[in-house]
Each structure stands twice: as C-alpha cells, then as structure tokens.
Amino acid sequence: MHTPISTPKISTKQGFNLSVISLAVAGVVFASSAVAAIDTKGEKKATTERITVTANRKENLDTDLAMSVDSVNADELALDNGQHLAESLNSLSGVLINQLQGSQGHNAAIRMPINYGGYYLYLQDNIPLQSPAFFNHNALWWSSFNSNVARLEVLKGAGTALYGSGSVAATVNILSQDNSKEPQTSVALNGGQHGYGKIGFSHSQAINDKNSLRVSGSVLKNDGWREHTGSKRSEITVRHEYQINDNQQLVSSFIASDLEQEMAASLLEDDFNIDRTVSGLSDAVLNTAPKRDSKYLRMSTQWTNHIDNRVYVSVIPFYRHRTNNYTATWNDNIPKVESSVDTLGLLALVGLDHQDGAETTFGVDVELTEGDQLSYQPITITTSGWGSDTFEQGERFYDDTTQYLGISPYIQHKRQLTDNLDLTAGLRYDYANYEFDNDFGIIGDIGHGAQSLADREDSFNHLSPKTSLNYHLTDNSNVYLRYANSFRIPTAGSLYHLKNSDSNTAIGGVSPEVSDTFEVGYKVNFESVTFDVAVYTMNVDDAIVNAYDDSGVRYQANAGEVTHKGVEFATDWQVNPSFSLSLSYTKAKHQFDEFVVDAGRVDQNGVSKAKDYSGNDMKMAPDYIANLRLRYSPSFIEGFSSMLEFQSIGDYWMDDENSREFSGYSVANLKFRYQFDEHLSFNARIRNLTDKDYAQQAEISYGKAKFAPGAPRTVYLSMNYQW
Numbered sequence: 001m002h003t004p005i006s007t008p009k010i011s012t013k014q015g016f017n018l019s020v021i022s023l024a025v026a027g028v029v030f031a032s033s034a035v036a037a038i039d040t041k042g043e044k045k046a047t048t049e050r051i052t053v054t055a056n057r058k059e060n061l062d063t064d065l066a067m068s069v070d071s072v073n074a075d076e077l078a079l080d081n082g083q084h085l086a087e088s089l090n091s092l093s094g095v096l097i098n099q100l101q102g103s104q105g106h107n108a109a110i111r112m113p114i115n116y117g118g119y120y121l122y123l124q125d126n127i128p129l130q131s132p133a134f135f136n137h138n139a140l141w142w143s144s145f146n147s148n149v150a151r152l153e154v155l156k157g158a159g160t161a162l163y164g165s166g167s168v169a170a171t172v173n174i175l176s177q178d179n180s181k182e183p184q185t186s187v188a189l190n191g192g193q194h195g196y197g198k199i200g201f202s203h204s205q206a207i208n209d210k211n212s213l214r215v216s217g218s219v220l221k222n223d224g225w226r227e228h229t230g231s232k233r234s235e236i237t238v239r240h241e242y243q244i245n246d247n248q249q250l251v252s253s254f255i256a257s258d259l260e261q262e263m264a265a266s267l268l269e270d271d272f273n274i275d276r277t278v279s280g281l282s283d284a285v286l287n288t289a290p291k292r293d294s295k296y297l298r299m300s301t302q303w304t305n306h307i308d309n310r311v312y313v314s315v316i317p318f319y320r321h322r323t324n325n326y327t328a329t330w331n332d333n334i335p336k337v338e339s340s341v342d343t344l345g346l347l348a349l350v351g352l353d354h355q356d357g358a359e360t361t362f363g364v365d366v367e368l369t370e371g372d373q374l375s376y377q378p379i380t381i382t383t384s385g386w387g388s389d390t391f392e393q394g395e396r397f398y399d400d401t402t403q404y405l406g407i408s409p410y411i412q413h414k415r416q417l418t419d420n421l422d423l424t425a426g427l428r429y430d431y432a433n434y435e436f437d438n439d440f441g442i443i444g445d446i447g448h449g450a451q452s453l454a455d456r457e458d459s460f461n462h463l464s465p466k467t468s469l470n471y472h473l474t475d476n477s478n479v480y481l482r483y484a485n486s487f488r489i490p491t492a493g494s495l496y497h498l499k500n501s502d503s504n505t506a507i508g509g510v511s512p513e514v515s516d517t518f519e520v521g522y523k524v525n526f527e528s529v530t531f532d533v534a535v536y537t538m539n540v541d542d543a544i545v546n547a548y549d550d551s552g553v554r555y556q557a558n559a560g561e562v563t564h565k566g567v568e569f570a571t572d573w574q575v576n577p578s579f580s581l582s583l584s585y586t587k588a589k590h591q592f593d594e595f596v597v598d599a600g601r602v603d604q605n606g607v608s609k610a611k612d613y614s615g616n617d618m619k620m621a622p623d624y625i626a627n628l629r630l631r632y633s634p635s636f637i638e639g640f641s642s643m644l645e646f647q648s649i650g651d652y653w654m655d656d657e658n659s660r661e662f663s664g665y666s667v668a669n670l671k672f673r674y675q676f677d678e679h680l681s682f683n684a685r686i687r688n689l690t691d692k693d694y695a696q697q698a699e700i701s702y703g704k705a706k707f708a709p710g711a712p713r714t715v716y717l718s719m720n721y722q723w
Helices: 012-036 074-080 269-274 492-496
Strands: 068-072 095-099 106-110 120-124 151-156 170-175 184-192 196-206 211-222 231-243 248-262 291-307 311-323 336-353 359-376 396-416 421-438 444-447 450-452 456-474 477-488 513-525 529-541 544-548 554-558 561-574 579-594 624-632 640-649 665-675 680-687 695-701 704-709 714-722
Touching (some): 068 529, 074 151, 074 680, 095 695, 106 170, 269 704, 359 492, 421 492
Parallel strands (some): 120 170
Antiparallel strands (some): 068 151, 095 106, 184 196, 196 211, 311 336, 359 396, 396 421, 444 450, 456 477, 513 529, 579 624, 665 680
C-alpha cells in the first residue's frame, strides 16, 4: 500500500522563500565570480568560452548572441550516461522533459506548461527531426542519442529567422560527434534493474587525406518497472566527411532506428494509491497487446563553402521517412493509429561578412511532405461516464493522405552600432499549403461526434519579425534585449480529423497560433564561474486549445490569448579543482488572458455552457523548475568523478478550471564515473536515490484525476572500452 498523494497548495510565502534561497545562492556565486576573475596581482584571468551553433549554423560565443542558449557538453553527457535525453536536458534552466511511462517517449515544459503541443522545434545537426505538419511530441526518440551524440543545445524562446513553425518556446538541437582522424573504436555495455540492457559501439577513422568515416550503433532492451511498459530499440548512424579543399566540405549522414514498446496509461487515483506498477489498462485492452512501433530513416548531405573569408554558403538536402503505429491508450475507446510520413527537404543559406563588420544571412527552407494516416477500432468497447458511447470493432475514424508544402525565405542582419552595442534584425516569411485527400468513403457525420471532410486544400502564411540589441559590458559579459515573433501551424490532424460534428466553424480546422516574445538577459563567463539570467514574457494569440462537444468528445479550436512569464537563471561554479556545482532555476506564471470555452453553446434548458477561464492559471504549469548538481572529483582517486543531483518541480493546477492542485515533487539522483585508464571506464547511476513514491505528472482529464507514476529507485551500471 502507498500513501495517497497529497495536493496541498504551496503558499505564496513558501514559493517566495524558494526564490529567495535560489537567488541568494546565485548572488553568492556571482560575487565569487568577480573574485575568481582577478588573480593576486589584480590581473584579469582567462575567460571560459561557451560555444553554440544552433542560432545560425555557425559557431558563436554565447555572449555574442542576444538570446538564451544552454548546452550540455560531452563531459557532462559522459557522467550522466543517461538512458534518456531527459536525464541531461533537465539540468538546464527552464527545461523539463518528462520521460513518459519510464520508456522512450516524452513530453516537455520549456517556457510552457507540461504539454504535447507543437511548441518545440527538435533538430539533429540543425536538421528538423520531423515535419511541422505531422508534429509528434516524442520526436527526440528519432535522434541518435543512444549511439552518436557530442552535445545538446537548447535555444529558449522563439527561434532566430532561420527557424519557422514550431520554434515558439524552444529549439532543441542534438549535435553529433565529428569524425576522428586517427582510428578510434569503442564498445559500451549497460545494464540495470527491471531488465534494462544496452550494447553500443562506434568506430571512426580517416580513409585518406580527404575522407573520414564514423559508424555507430546501439541495441537497447528494457522490461520496464511498470506492467506492460517494456521496450526494444535499435539504431545505426553513419557519418562521412569529405574535405573537398581548404574552403569546402561535404558532411553526409545516415540515421536509422527501429522502436517497439508496450503501452500503458496514466492511473486513476485509486489505482495510483494501491499499486503504481500496474498498466492502467483493462484486461480486454491488454489482450489486444497494445504497443507502439516506429521506424525512422534520414539521409542528408551538408555542403559548406567559405569563400575568401567573406562569404559562407551552407546547403543541406535531406530525405526523411518515419512510421508511427500505436494504440491510443489515453482515449477511452483505445483506438489504433497507423501513420507513415515521407519528406524531401532543402535548407540553404548564404552568410555575408561586410567590410564594415556587419553580417547578413539570407536563405530559404523548402519541405515537401506526404503523410498517410489511419485510425480504427480494434475491439468493441462501451465507455462509461460523461459522453458514454459504444465503439464497434472495425470502425474507422479516419483514413486519408495529406500533402504538405512549406516554403520559407528569410533574412537576418547584424550590425555594430557602437564599439559595444550590436543590433540584429531578422524577417522570415512562411508559406504552408495542405492538400487533403480523404479515402474514408463517407463524407459528413460518421458518428461519435466525428466528421469526415471532403477533399480540400488549405494554406497559411505568416511574416515573423525578430530583432535584438546586445551590449558587451566586457569581453566576457553582455546584456541583451530581444523581441521575436513566431507561430505554429496546425497539424494535418487538427485540421482534418474533426471531433465536433455540430460545429460548422470547425470545418477547415484551426488557425495558426501567433506568439510575441520579449526577453531581457545577462550573461557572464569567468574562469571558474558562469552566470546567466533571463526574464521573458511570451504572449500567444489564437491559442489552440481543447474543447468538447455535447457527447464529451474532444476537439481542437482557437480560443483567446494566453501569457507566459518567467525568470530563468543558471550558474556553473568550479569551486576548487575537486568540487563544482551547477544550479538552474526557473519561476514562471502561465495564465489565460482571454479564454472562454464553449462560448454561445446552451444546454437543453437554454442555460449557457460557456466557461470563462480568463485569469486562471493553465493546467500542468509548474510554479518553478529547479535542478542542482554537486560534482566531486577527489584528487586522491585519479579518474574518479561523482555527482549528486536534486530535481524539484513546483506545484500546479491539474485542470484549467483550477479546481485541484498537485503539490509537485523533489527527487535525488547519484552518479559515478571512473576512468580506469585511457581505454577503460565504468559508470554507476542510482535514480530516485531515496526510493520516493511520487507522480511525475498529474492532470484531470474527462473529469477524472489521472497520475503518471514516477520511477522507483533504479540502479544502472555500465562499462566502456575504447581503443
């Protein structure tokens, strides 16, 4: 038996104290940085340089950028040795990635509430992992994180002019390892509780003076700590680098993966309190063996050319294919969904360095995507409660093909206004066209509150201005002011898979969301300390939200305005050669400005069904997100390093009505790494060190409180041999 989860509201005073403590620590660290930056002779020491490539596909010092960009480097990734990207990404300020069901899936909360929407642009080596027209919140599982990764970068807030739909709240970039010139081979063996095991390998070498190759791969198996949450995943990546001459290079990559995982569901409160290891699915559903199968393949080539050190050219053609077949265990009728998406794309840009020091970048992104989508009922199910209905085995809910064309030219210009002040201005135009072909065979009402549309064509366009001012206080510090407009287009599903047969206004789907981000920030890099702080406001118009028809079936609609406000700060402090700490903290408020659900609708007695949530907090929007990492590398044990990590998530409302509050959670993790010699290393990790019972996520859905249980204490061991 487990103690029922408590959901007391954290008082304003408690929340204030948490902020004060974190700010006090940051202040101490920052004060120490000023001391650390000056040696005993009063001379300035060398600074720590932080490099990023996500902003414009070229290496930049972070203090040269008027935006908030955080990263996880190779050393931290080696110590984390995570089985999921969340174990490293959650160390960054304002970043929360939830590893769903303890498996490979995830959702995110980066300058947003915890959500499944297309507010994030996921990249690998600057190439999108998916099409915005077929966004999937699990996109990071299509990266090569398990076989080839060198660094993780997160650009928070709306992206630069180089990025369009989806780059609203953050851009996440998985960067691969470069090829080595000398032969290099590594084999990694990983094991853990609950049947976890992974074998990884990598080999890289120069073929000749101009060519080099890296081949990496992995095979992973996990039985899962909950019932019916096992998974299998295999991947392979091939990277070829060809140095044409001193100025030109071709980098070609091939990524392929195959994922199979069992599926579970969030738990109702009684089940959660009794046994958190159960699947949350009925025996009838389990008899259908609900699972997810996803295959992924991407091929790309990047040609870069530096002409006279004045002109930089980058052209990236790519092909991408993915399938995603699953059982929607979060829907009461548990439908099957099958989809296949193919993309041809081109990312082309030219960068010009002017003689007066100004820089101009212009380019175009082109994407042609075709997606096939099918949903049907695997077994006969009669649902209960609000909107009860009977779904017959074999019923189809949609069966269609959508072609998507996206064309996006952009320009960005950076100019030095004074010796210390830079201005950057950008403009991006996005055109999106959908051609929908319905293979369902029936047009109109198909039951269950759903509607099947005739073949149609829809298009959207948006012009996104972006501008910023960056003031260099010193060679290693800056303050900046930034404005960025962004948007996200509706997916093919939200456009054409309508859930409300009574609403004529829903035909043709929803309009794009438009956001305006205002941000001010400060960064400083010293030899032993770095410190970043950013304060932001993001206003979203025509927010895409969930609404419900008379039978209780959910559909999507544009409704009102929402505002996201917050302060983020992060610091890394090398206290002495043996001890260092990192602290990241975000305090945020996510509210509805104008938000009325079911406006104009009445019940059978003529009483309005409208619900006004204006002024309410958004559901699943943590009051704060905090991560503290304490690292210790004793001098008396050469090659040994350790980390004690604390992750804490603040309270939040479980529904938009703000009727019930979840109290958040705090967990601790312990990690060790021992580099025995130049060839052999060992890792050990203990997640949830105190074996705490907690919910990773909580919400009220269809009138029922549901909880996603967090993993119990779990031990992992690994060995890596390199030669």
